[in-house]
Amino acid sequence: MNGPSPSARGSRVTISEVAEAAGVSKASVSRYIGGDRQLLADATALRIGQAIERLDYRPNQMARGLKRGRTRLIGMLVADILNPYSVAVMHGVETACRQHGYSLVVCNTDRSTEQESQHLAALRSYNVEGLIVNTLGHHAGELQSLHDELPMVLVDRKVEALEADLVGLDNRDAVRQALDHLQQRGYRDLLLVSEPLDGTSSRQERVTAFTGEIARRPLLQGQVLQTGETFREALQHFLVAPGPGPKALFAANGMAALAATRQLRELGCRLFEEIGLIALDDLDWYPLVGSGITALAQPTAEIGTTAFECLLERLRGDREPARHFDFKAQLIIRGSTHPRG
Secondary structure, eight states: OOOOOHHHSSOOOOHHHHHHHHHHHHHHHHHHHTOGGSSSSSHHHHHHHHHHHHHTTTOOOHHHHHTOOOOOEEEEEEEESHHHHHHHHHHHHHHHHHHTTTTEEEEOOOOOOOOOHHHHHHHHHOOOOOOEEEESSSSSHHHHHHHHOOOOOEEOOOTTOOOOEEEOOOHHHHHHHHHHHHHTTOOOOEEEEEEEOOOHHHHHHHHHHHHHHHHHHOOEEEEEESSTTTTHHHHHHHHOOOOOOOEEEEEESSHHHHHHHHHHHTTTOOOTSSEEEEBOOOOOTGGTTOOOOOEEEEEEHHHHHHHHHHHHHHHHTOOOOEEEEEOOOEEEEGGGGGGOO
C-alpha cells in the first residue's frame, strides 16, 4: 500500500496513518515505537517498521514523554545570557545533559524580575524533570514552590531559605588569591569594581570578602565602586586621589572588567603602566588588551557539569540534605599586574 509522501500531504504523519498503512491497530504501532516490540509478532513488527520508513513517521517525543510522566527535559534559568560566564556554564550543563540523554531548555531573564517570573511559569508548563537556576533571587516563593515539585540546583547564586544544592565559586578564596597577588606585586591602593549588587549573593560575597581582607592587611587601602551612571567620575577620582602606593583595580567579574577597561581607555590611561588590573573570570579578550589582563579563571565547564550531575542524583532519588560545591579559581598572571617598586 503506497500512500502519498509527507511533503505531498503537507502535514505531519500521524500514528493512525501508520496503523492504516501497516494494516494494524494504533495500539500495535504504540507498542512498536514504545520499545515493546517483543509483544508483537515478527510479521506485524516488520509491516509497522516498513510503514514508518515509507511514510517518514516521526513520533512526537514530547507527547510520549508526557504520557509516561517523563519528558527528559531539563530547564535552565539564566539571569543574563550576555554574560560570558553564563554561556560557559550553560555549555557545561548542555554537554552533560546530552551525554545522559536529556535535552536542555534555556530561559534568559535578561536581569528582569518580571521576565524571571514568566520564565519560571513557562518552565513549569513544559513539564521539565528538573531545574538548574542562575537566579536574580527576587522570587524566592515561586522558586520554593517549584522546588517542592521537582529537583532544583542553584548555580553561582544562593537564595536564602531555599534548601537546594548550590554549585559555584569559592568567592572568599578567589578574593584572597587576588589580594595576595596584588600585594606581592607591590600594589597598595586598591579599588574593587563590581556590577550593582541588587541582591545577588555572589557579588555581595566578593564585596564582603574584599572589605574583610583589606581590614586585616595594614599595608593596603581599599574601596568598592559599582558600575553605573557615576562610575566614570568615581573612577577618575580614584586615579588622581593620593594613596599609600601604586594603584590597581580588581574587577569582580567579566562584565565589570569590560566596563573598567573601557573607562580606563577613555580616561587616557596607559594600560597597564599607570594602574594594575586583575579580574575574576578569564575571557577570550583578556590577553588582547595591552600586555594582557591577569585573571582568576573559574572552572565553568566543571561547574556546569557538576550542576547537572547533582540534579541527576536528585532525579534518581537522592534525598540527602542540600550540598554546596565551591570550586577554586585559578590565577593566570599576565602583564596587567607587573611588579611595582
